[in-house]
Amino acid sequence: MKKFDHLDLDGHLLKLLSTVIEQGSVTRAASTLGVTQSAVSHQLDRLRAILGDALFVKSGRGIVPTARAEALAQQAQGLLTQMQGFVHAGGFVPARLRQCFTIAANDMQRDLLLPGLLNRLRAQAPDVTLRVLASDIPSADMLRDEECQLVISPRPPDATDIKHKRLFSDNYRVFYDPQVRKAPRSLKAYEAAEHVSVVYQPKRALDIDDLLLKRGVQRHFAVTLSSFAGIAAFVRGTDRLTTLPGLLREGLLHGLADAPAPFETPAMPMYAIWHLRHHNDPVHTWLREQLFATPNAKT
Template sequence: MMDIIENDLRRLDLNLLLTFRALLEERSVTRAAQRLFLGQPAVSGALKRLRAAFGDELFVRTPHGIEPTPRAFELARQIEPLLVSLHRTLTQPPVFDPSSAQRVFRVGLTDALEVALMPEIMSRVARSAPGVKLIMRTAEASSAPGMLDEGVIELAVGVFRECAAWHRREPLFRWRFVCVYNPRLVAVRGKALSMDEFLQHRHLLTSFNAGLHGYIDEQLEVRNQRRQVVFSSPNFATSPFIVQRTPAITTVPDFIAGAWRDTLGLAVSPLPLKVPSYEVSLLWTASNAQDPGIAWLASEFAAAFGTAGRH
């Protein structure tokens, strides 16, 4: 069926339909040519192609110009809504109405960002866009750009130090590492962990490489210091429950530490070691830059980051 449709459409183009419309309204080849800013031979040639395509004279000569045939009037009735709709599609900017939208978005991010953000995001979506559905995909900074290019996800959230020319990036906020522990099990003399207190306790590590040695350990080695890492996992989900039950410390981004503190009654302390902060951004492809749905979703994430940043 599609082959038949394609073969039929090859005989026509939009310019022929515009010529047909001008001939129908002007009832003159000369006036139609002037209206279309074309030469009269070009309009006569287009009319010849129209006649061949539809198998009908379409317009017949009279002493007063040209008159449409019954077939031409029938075609006009069917073609006019098509041209109006096409014009509206080409000239009006795309819109996205969250309240009535029925759409599925796929987002790539780490589990830490998912834990910190998605409760707020889903709360906002439930209120403003009840027909929208979100699918989360695990995406690290190294894998997210490729997932965007392949169409696996439409939006990525994370730390992206570089941005390809065909990607678009919007900074959201900066985060730092902080320490999380159970204040009933880890005694702290002051308002924050000292370096001695930090080193004397056991540690849990989130390591995407499944190791017991991470960035914090590298920084400690520069100072000829060492901590005791007794647990490592590529996920953040388990660590707060271990910390809740054992006298141990885990060092995580401040945006997830705030969520753990508020829900599990844990304590948060600055890291007793100077380390840089990191910028979290939204990332999407340039081909989606004019998608109003993506723009809306990006604004929701920006608002949710603002809420998360207050923890």
């Protein structure tokens, strides 16, 4: 039997391992990598021989990684980052870049910023792709563990190895269906209405909802959702209100009317957040520059 050692490894095998774990399927991994299913199976067999581990086992109709495969995948991400830095050390040319960037964002941030970002990236680097994760409550560990390269959030983690820069600042507005009702003109009218809002899992309310609760504003919530995506459906055609960032009018709340809240509200900043390891990397510097240059990042 042929002997394998570490010199038999290459970046393609490391990427293959990470992709199969992310996709949970050889078929989906093949589609993501742009190769045939048989090519993925062949390369997995080669990787199993090198590492001396099954790497994946059947579970129902899919496959799951072994404990060793999961541990190796985390190391693989770090090695791939180092290899990328090695390639671009002599000068970065976007047109030659073939990479998938993973960005964590909620549905508001995704729709507001990422289509414009992808257009800017592809104009300079046609082979670049994006993978978007639902961030909900982002953590510093998402960046440390290479689950993603960028996080978009109003709350930068308080950590010395995490960097951030403000993208824009928004104001909270009261949204309503103008075919059914008018905007509330007083706090009393606001409190008398039924409300719709978002509570992220596990049970973290929006900053504005926490603030109003601390101020003693009494509201009855007809429904709370885990994301912004379903808000409009619960407001449209009713006299319910929802108090959310005004920029949602550009996307998920398009068609609803909005008005200033009948009380003082704080501004809501939005930040791009990344790990220190990528701070001076030319590829990631370029990625962030394209994000900062998208039209909605200058609001």
